[in-house]
Amino acid sequence: MQQAANPIAEGQRLMTICNACRYCEGFCVVFPAMERRLTFAEADMNYLANLCHNCAECYYACQYAPPHEFSVNVPKVFAQIRARSYQKYAWPGFASVSPWWALAAGVVVTALLAGSRSAAAADFYGVISHKVMVTAFAAVSVIILMVHAAGFLRFWRESGEGLAEFFQPAVLFKAARDALTLKNLDSNRVGCTYPNELHSQARRRFHHFTFYGFALCLASTTVAAGYHSVGWIAPHPYFSVPVVLGTLGGIGLLIGPAGLYSLKRQRDTAIVDVKQDSMDVSFLALLFLTSLTGLLLLVLRETNVMGALLRIHLGVVLGLFLTLPYGKFVHGIYRSAALVRSVLEASRGQD
Secondary structure, eight states: OOOOSSHHHHHHHHHHHHHHHOTTTTTSSHHHHHHTOSSOOHHHHHHHHHHOOOOOHHHHHOTTSTTSTTOOOHHHHHHHHHHHHHHHHOSSOOOOOOHHHHHHHHHHHHHHHHTTOOOSTTOHHHHSOHHHHHHHHHHHHHHHHHHHHHHHHHHHHHHTOOHHHHTOHHHHHHHHHHHHHTGGGTTTTTOBOOSSSSOBSHHHHHHHHHHHHHHHHHHHHHHHHHHHHTTOOSSOOTTSHHHHHHHHHHHHHHHHHHHHHHHHHHSOGGGSOGGGHHHHHHHHHHHHHHHHHHHHHHHTTTSTTHHHHHHHHHHHHHHHHHHGGGSTTHHHHHHHHHHHHHHHHHHTTOO
16 A cells, blocks of 8 residues: 555545444454544544554454455554644644754764863763753753643644543543553553564563653653752762662663564564654664663763763763654654543543
8 A cells, every 4th residue: 555645535534434344443442432433524533543553453354454445554544644643733843853963963062062071980070060961951851841742732622622621630540551551552461463463562562661761761860860959969879779760771771672673674564654664763763872872871980981971872862852842752642642532532421
């Protein structure tokens, strides 16, 4: 199947066929959400596409999949619609940010901020001061949060739901549980049909390594900031809380992206939009490099290469940050919001 000239129109055609068939209604939350609708506006298609986890079970089970004349391929068309939605909801407008240019810019900016400063082994703030480091990354983080918040608000406003509905504790808890456990990649404990028609938990597990590895690294940074505020200055001992959290998170960010990349190389191209490969792979590469440089910095922090490694590591992190609003990371924002909306609809007895 080629790229649809109008993915929204193609998605509407497929949903009309699927709504008449309903064979896949027990596979994931997408099909119950589809069945609550008789017609499919563009907003509905953007919602359903972002609710889809691309497990592809519906494709392999479908009697109307290619080469049937109906040519039903929900995973691929939904992937195309998701890519369009990233552009639609982005604020102030979708920017094509090359991850490799962002990485280069991050390294250069970090080197300029550090200047020619050098320091004794393990003295990070002797290379780049704490004030400069915090100011630079705080400024970038605030901008990223603003962009993500604006994108979420655009997506949620299009749904017709109010913000008050989104923040219902019971609804948030159920949606968060589904998101954090990747329930829609579980398929009754046998896993999704990825990278091919055989069920496997591999994709779900590698996603967990990636997400929770990222979360542990964020927790490590937060704890280290708390330590600094009370006078406990980095570098911290190897068995301190921030170092242990960062090490575990770093290991997760090596295993997860490497595993997901390996699966991507094996996947059935019939179920994906290959035009998004560069965005997907570059995001995995930046996550992997962030972890690799961080762990190397930890191991070699008391050697003469510490200063260069610190500049490189901070540059990679800054490059990753610069791509977050316009790269693969945004799918987590819209998919989580779609899961909340799905729980809301189900709680009203609309299914």
